[in-house]
Each structure stands twice: as C-alpha cells, then as structure tokens.
Amino acid sequence: MIEVKKLSKSFQKHQVLKDVDLTVKKGSIYGLIGANGSGKTTLIKHLMGIYKQDAGEVFINNEKVFENNDIKKSIGYIPDELYYFPMYSMKNMASFYKKIYPNWNEERYINMVHTFELDENRRINKLSKGMQRQVAFILTLSTMPEVMILDEPIDGLDPLMRKKVWKYIVEDVAERDVSVLISSHNLKELESICDYVGILNRGQMLIERDLDELKSDVHKIQVVYKTEIPEEITKDVNVLHQEKRGTVYLFIVKGEQKEIVSKFNKYNPMILDILPLTLEEIFIYELGGVGYEIQNVIF
Structure with a gap:
C-alpha cells in the first residue's frame, strides 16, 4: 500500500508539488496521469525515497520511505530513463540484483528470459530501446516486489511485448496482492488495466477516483x-x-x-x-x- 499525505516540494523558488494526497490500495493498479511538467516524476522520486519532501509524509506498507533500505527492497521500480552498468549483460545484472533483493526468484527470472526470448549474455547497452525495457521488467518482476512503481513502463515496447508485460503485472496483482502505480501518457492502455486514476495538474492532485466512478461522473x-x-x-x-x-x-x-x-x-x-x-x-x-x-x- 502506498500513502502520500500533504506532500510538497520546491526546487529553489519553484514549487513542483503542493499538498499532494495519494493512496494506492493493496492489490490494485493505480494510473497516475498529468500533462508534461505536472510533477509526476518528482512525485515518483519521493515514493522511491530519492527526494526528501519539504513537507508532508510518504509511506509504503505503513513505513516511511526516505532512507529506509528495508522497505526499498520490497519495491520494484522502473524509471522513465533506464540505467544499467555500462559493460553488464542481463545475466550480470541479475547476479547484482540477487545480492540486493532478498526475495529474488531465480525460476521466474529464467522463465521470463525464455518468454521474452532474450539473450541474457548480450551487453544490455547493445540492445534496442525496447529490449532494454524488457530487461527492466524481467529484472524487476524477478525480485517479487510487494509494490511496483512504473514510470512510462511500456515506452518503446511493441504491442506483443506490452501484452506480455501487462499479463505478468495483472497476475501479480491477482495472485500476490501487489500494489502497482503506473505513470504513463498512454491513456488508452491505462484505461484497460487500472482500477484507480489520479490526475496531477500543476503539482496538485486534481482528481483521485475509482476509474468506473470517474467515468460515471462525466x-x-x-x-x-x-x-x-x-x-x-x-x-x-x-x-x-x-x-x-x-x-x-x-x-x-x-x-x-x-x-x-x-x-x-x-x-x-x-x-x-x-x-x-x-x-x-x-x-x-x-x-x-x-x-x-x-x-x-x-x-
């Protein structure tokens, strides 16, 4: 479960977030949407404990996130801009992840490598953008996260790969009660997968509603x-x-x-x-x- 209460953040004199409230229930998929510059990525970086808020509180599974390494081990995070160690293959990255994430599932990793038909021995920086995105999903889902935070996760994926990715995510939500927050500009796909929607506008939460209720109101x-x-x-x-x-x-x-x-x-x-x-x-x-x-x- 993710809870944000009255979160505010400024950089120098520019206020990026103001009194933002957000709740992602356990076992649900939450779509975070907003125009460019609305503060979505800044909000996500607070959820990951990368930024420290000026005011307000951020909780994941009832624990504060900032400087909390234990809770971060339970989070699966895919950023908008991916980063891998320059000389590493997916196999090398998997070995690195095993040392960090206590719930690493080797069987799942192997199955996903076969499902996505990737060569785990190729250097990741030699792969296409779409393939690098697939690597991110394989590594992240193999950590068996309790919470997933995904920033533009399907950017660069073809329709077949997107279908495979959503299948894994939906299964984790259904079978393991994973809480998922997805930020994306692809509203058509968010509409087909999300239970709840939050619309962020100029650093403030404009609407946070059950998707079906939101549709019934407009x-x-x-x-x-x-x-x-x-x-x-x-x-x-x-x-x-x-x-x-x-x-x-x-x-x-x-x-x-x-x-x-x-x-x-x-x-x-x-x-x-x-x-x-x-x-x-x-x-x-x-x-x-x-x-x-x-x-x-x-x-």
Whole structure:
C-alpha cells in the first residue's frame, strides 16, 4: 500500500508539488496521469525515497520511505530513463540484483528470459530501446516486489511485448496482492488495466477516483433540437465543453447521469444519445482542453 499525505516540494523558488494526497490500495493498479511538467516524476522520486519532501509524509506498507533500505527492497521500480552498468549483460545484472533483493526468484527470472526470448549474455547497452525495457521488467518482476512503481513502463515496447508485460503485472496483482502505480501518457492502455486514476495538474492532485466512478461522473451527450438549443441548458448543467456540428450539439457534462438527461429532456429534443467517454477525453476536459476534436462520434 502506498500513502502520500500533504506532500510538497520546491526546487529553489519553484514549487513542483503542493499538498499532494495519494493512496494506492493493496492489490490494485493505480494510473497516475498529468500533462508534461505536472510533477509526476518528482512525485515518483519521493515514493522511491530519492527526494526528501519539504513537507508532508510518504509511506509504503505503513513505513516511511526516505532512507529506509528495508522497505526499498520490497519495491520494484522502473524509471522513465533506464540505467544499467555500462559493460553488464542481463545475466550480470541479475547476479547484482540477487545480492540486493532478498526475495529474488531465480525460476521466474529464467522463465521470463525464455518468454521474452532474450539473450541474457548480450551487453544490455547493445540492445534496442525496447529490449532494454524488457530487461527492466524481467529484472524487476524477478525480485517479487510487494509494490511496483512504473514510470512510462511500456515506452518503446511493441504491442506483443506490452501484452506480455501487462499479463505478468495483472497476475501479480491477482495472485500476490501487489500494489502497482503506473505513470504513463498512454491513456488508452491505462484505461484497460487500472482500477484507480489520479490526475496531477500543476503539482496538485486534481482528481483521485475509482476509474468506473470517474467515468460515471462525466458524460458525452449528443443532442438535436428542432430549433436552436435553449440557453437555459448550459445554466442547468455543468458543461465542460460543447460544440456544434450542423444541427447536432455535442456536450461533455459533469454530474449525475439521470439528472443531466432529465434536464436535457425538459426541452423536448428530437435526438438524445449518451456516447462512450474515454479516459483521454475525461483527462483533456477536466484540464480545460480547448480545440480538441472528439473522435469516433456517430451522427
């Protein structure tokens, strides 16, 4: 379990994080999303005990992380920018990991090497970016972590490799109650794997919700009226975005679905449809995205 309470961090006079709260429950997958420069990597480095916070607290499994080597041994961490010893092969790195991580699983390591079809004797810095990312997963998952913190983990992986990686992660969550935090710009894949989502914006936690609950709170409404749309509608509901295409109006609206539909129906629409809303659309409109073209709209 990961807990962050009122975390703040500044570098010189620039405040990167302000009063951030975050909770990753045991046996769940948490997606951390945010625009570039929102503070995601800085937050992750606090979770790993790399940075010391200016204020607030960071706990993993009810223990403070900073300068706590014992708790760090239970964390599997894959950073955005990978680093390996320059002359080391994967086999050399595996030997190094064995000395650090007490729960190293040699059988799992061997099985994963075969599954990913990698030559463990090749120098890692001679491998492609995607292969180096696979090495990171093999080494990290072989430590049998209780908590996994992954920063852009599938960057550079092809679709087949991504499927293999997610399979291992989901199995660890289901079978060993591993707690997983994933930071990624690939919102489509996060949507398919995460239980919870946190949206970080300018160093503050904008939203932290169960993904299904988050989707049930934001709706895409497609509506047609006989005449121009009544002005009262935009006053009655919380509109995040609206646009017009011919006679069709499209709204992104926040609130309880039944109440919203009731307010639109009050003005006798000719057509009213509720369309599926993606995590990417929720992210964009919660952050006040402007000029975004909503895709896959059926008229």
